[in-house]
Amino acid sequence: MQETPAKILLVDDDPGIRLLIQHGLTRAGYQVTEASNGLEALECFETAKPDLMLIDVSMPELDGFETVAAIRQREGGEIIPLVMVTGSDDNESVTKAFHAGATDFITKPINLPILTQRVRYALASAEREQRLRRIHLEQQSACQLAKLGFWRLQIETGQLQWSRDAASLLGRSAAMPTSVAALIEEARPDQRQRLQLAFDQAGTRAAGLDLEIELARTGNACIIKLQSSPQIEDGVIVGAFQDVTALRAFEDQTLYLVEHDELTNLPNHRLFSRLLADRLERDRHAEARTGMLVIDIDRLHRINEAFGPVQGDEVIVTLANRLRQLLPSNSLLCRLESDSFGMAIPLESTDLATLQAQLLSQLILSLQINGREIYIDCSMGLAIHPDDGQEAASLIQAAQAAERETNRDQSRRFIQFSEIREARAEGRVILETDLRRALEKQEFFLVYQPQQCLATQRIEGVEALLRWNHAERGIVSPADFIPILEETGLIHEVGDWILEEAVRQAVDWLQQGLNLRMSVNLAAAQVENPNLINRLCALVKDYQLPPEQLELEITESTAMQVPEQTLLNLRKYKQCGFRIAIDDFGTGYSSLSYLLQFPLDTLKIDRAFVKEITRGKRNRAIVTALSTLSFHLGLTTIAEGVELESQRDYLDALNIDEIQGFLIARPLVPERLLEFMRAYEADAQPSPRQARSPS
Template sequence: MSQSQSQSQTILIVEDDPVIQTITSAGLGKNGWAIRQANSADEALASMQADPPDLVLVNINLPDGDGFSLIETVRLGQAGSSDRDIPILVLTAQDDTASIHQAFAVGATDFITKPAKLALLVVRVEYALAAAARAQALADARIEQAVACRMARLGSWRLDHVTGRLQWSAGAAELLGCATLPETREALIERAADNNRYRLEAAFDSAIAGERGVDVECTLWLLDDQPTILRLQSEASRNQTWLIGAFQDVTGLRAFEDRARYRAEYDELTDLPRHRHFNRVLRDHISKQGGQPWSVTVIEIIGLSRINAMLGISAGDQIIATFAQRLRDVLSANAVAGRLEANTFAIASPVDTIDIPIADYEEWLAPLASSLSVAGEEVFVDFSAGASLYPSDASDAETLINRAQWAQQSNRDRRGHRHVMLYPETEGLEESGVLSLESDIRKALGRGEFFLVYQFQQPADGGSFNGVEALLRWRHPIHGVISPGRFIPMLEEIGLIGDVGEWVLDEACRQLAIWHEANATLVLGVNISAQQFERRDLADRVTRIARRHRVDPRTIELEITESMAMHNPDASQRILEQLRVAGFRLAIDDFGTGYASYESLLRFPIDTLKIDRSLIEAVTGDRRNRSVIRSINSLADGLRFKTIAEGVETQRQRDYMHALEIDAIQGFLIHRPMEADACTGLLTASSKEEE
């Protein structure tokens, strides 16, 4: 021990023999320790209460009682709670075994017989102080760990494979704020939210089988009046008896913005990325790994609607959750999976070569086709799959997904052929009704094949239509109307989306002028593409189109997505301010799916927030969705923004929007998107009803 260390430490010597007291004090004092003295047990206790020392050197025989009683008093905390762990060395002339045992029994740290050799005493004191410092450091570390676990709301669990018995770490119930925790696996699953049960059970089964560790976030009803969001994790089982893992209460971590983003990006039933987020993940992987080839496989479950009709929606959900877990089980280490639509999944994985034989696809897809038990029935899962490869089939994520989906749909039409079809194979199916869109879409604008449909908006509490959104469609001369999900990404890829977007704005303004002449007071919403938004002269272009058709800019609402606005907030603010000065209304579309901060919303000159349909879908059955929408509305109300709920399809959803004080709704409940003539007829009928 260094001199500087010892100078900061105090030793209390409890000794009634003045000679021994003087000699011991002088010897220890020369080694740098600060020395205090006491002649009796009472004096020692008073000294310790006033200023606890770092070490006590006590004689067994004292005038007002033996040293054993003093030690016991200190260890019981009667000298002050901070004294319990102070090292105590016993000085005794009684070197018999009984005295030594008694000293340790009442809490002595070490002993030394009198007369003590100074060199030996110094070593014993140094050892005792060092041991005390280590013990204190360990105690502090444990306290810090316990505090960190409490703050992070962490604990552990242990599952018996055979009996299903579930054990929790000490204090877990208190940590989670409940009286008791489930004592079996079945009880835990029973307390999970309905849409989490299949996923939780599949995760346990996979871990117990040694395939993949548990990593699942689920909602549990541990309290009657509020859910707890718990994340369970473990390694895959390495033991035939126990599965050991950790849990974290993440309820408090799912604050408004995080929860809204999660629900927008991940599918609730399967916990897989939705289409948009899957696309971003794939895009990031491709950009980070340079020329690494990637395979994208789209898989559609066949006959799910029939199973829903025969066995119920919950049976269909069980199939979806189990199928998703099987996808996870067959994933390679760097692969990602997503749920594109209700019964359609996608897997993207890096590959060594683009020359992958069909047999390799069939081999890893085979486990997906095994049967499963649903509602007491054995159900066989049939599916079709299509695959595309980067970079041979496409150079960007969205086109890869579209082409894999195109191959899957082509394969589905030829059921009985095999489970998977590669995108290049679709090129030879022209005469069978499968087309290559890219060459035709380049000619579509010149041929007048694009057209607009319009979707009405209406106050949430009913009344006249007060708005309409223009939506782009493509009518192919041979194959009919093509889904925008197929052709819009192609327009973006080949760089035509800007020109087509300007045509949309021109055509929409032409039609709006006609409706205004017929005294229909509508605000027209038009989507602005990212390529249009990046044009420096966007405000001038839009203004010229409005003037050409003699349309008041205040009746045109230009819609940009949240992600577009946040790509470059400073540039977005400048463009939006230019459009605002020109008189146009401005809206953030798909709000709740991106990363707009409050600070950005405060400075953007926005009129309307359009709440994304992903937040509306489950609003009737999920109180958290309602909380998110209520928060968005409160934010909009404070900033004086109008709110529009997109994708409203049922009366119950509309009732909730009205109750949550959303201003307007848009969706199939009002009417499906229609061409202009049909819209005019509906507007005429509506005006006659009001008269």
């Protein structure tokens, strides 16, 4: 990325000196504008917007000292570096220069190498000062942005005092309650006893406060979070409050956006999986059966390529409306992926043969595109609960597998999973047998995918990914063997090997001067293992890797299998210094408010939201919501599956911190990763951007 050259305004009444300095600074890579006197310099300051000014002391009409003083009074002139050029170096001139507002000075005759270094130093100092100013302003506005204020309780009298702007922060027309009793009176009735108990404990046991309450106010209510430390000084408790009303509403809105498809307004994979799981649980008690159908639009990409994405979207909407008309009562319908839909049907109330005939006849779509009639076919796969899958995820996968089989048998558009179950079972047994020997035969290896910081363009970390080089089949897809590792329990042994290999590789790169955060995925069985923390601590100690350089990734669905135990384990990892990341965020079934109790460092946004971000407003809304929430929670956001420049541009505009995907690099073996980093660092043109702020 080409860095924009700094702009310098050179002010001197001597044409010869201007020519000399202009030539030297231009060769050093700067963009130079000239002015012959102070009055002209003031005009150029407004039009050229320089990053630095070089100002001669002795000039007609307006000398250098007066010019500097005038610049400092202009808007934008408070922090610009002003370097004075003088023929004298006596203390009086230097003192006068600094008193006028000069940043630095240099004496004549001009030494161009020294001048260039002084200019570079002054620009760097100005950049640091601007950064500090931004940080200071952010700190000043942080409380207001977060709607954060303070309270003070006199324990003996029960009197409450609030920070001066408390009422306005909470949007109240009335004054704040002046006592604990008045505060409790304003609380929602079902919260009053809990609030009284919390204040009693804080005042007698030095327990500290940490709770949320809903206060009544004109027209609606606000939710505030009250917190204090356990310390009591002179009978006084000092604490903080925060208005979290918008945050709680925001969480609800985010959850809705995450769970619905923008184009069709149908439930998406996430919500459908949860609804299907509930349906299957009821089936078990009622001994009922459910059919899971996956309907896929054949070759939708050809429509997109030939006629554009708008026409492709029309195909999707048309199919969604057709499926709504054909949907049997008490059924579920969703958009599973970009070109496929899912339908869960109660078989007791539905004649499957009749439905199959209706689908085959009705799902030949005819559309008018650019004046021509275009026909689009659909292919379907059916799986039946409980025969083909006991859980929602396995049932959906079985139906998808049946649908994919139609690609192999072009003569059929409807296939049941029972027709391919036997062949798949035989292949699975063989694959499982080979897996048990893979670690011993050293067929596993790790590849590493870079993660780029959008603000600095630097590669900050890598994600370690497991690969299997089968002796006969070659590279086996992780989707084919990782579920078997987890189901057979082999994930414990293989997962332990992954951790040690990733730590060893991180240290090896460190010794070669490559400092990268190493992210490793943990399976559910590993997270539930109470001995994992001891193993992790032993590994970083034996290899002498700083714990904060190892990031442990868990998927959202893994985190929510046994959330209470997961929370305890994650806190242990965090206490030992490891970073924690939630992977594939937005695809699980969790409550957002519950999930964010975890001690997280990083939130990884699933590729499903990134894929359509350039076209889908709802996907952009989801990413914006998650980015804003992460900002306020102090989390780093990483977007996965970035393949296009346009996707990166959108993510950058939406304040995502880092990206990962084929646009940066495919997963690489260690030697290739090292080569990639050497080439990347050699070609990189650092161009730090402004610190990110919430949308």
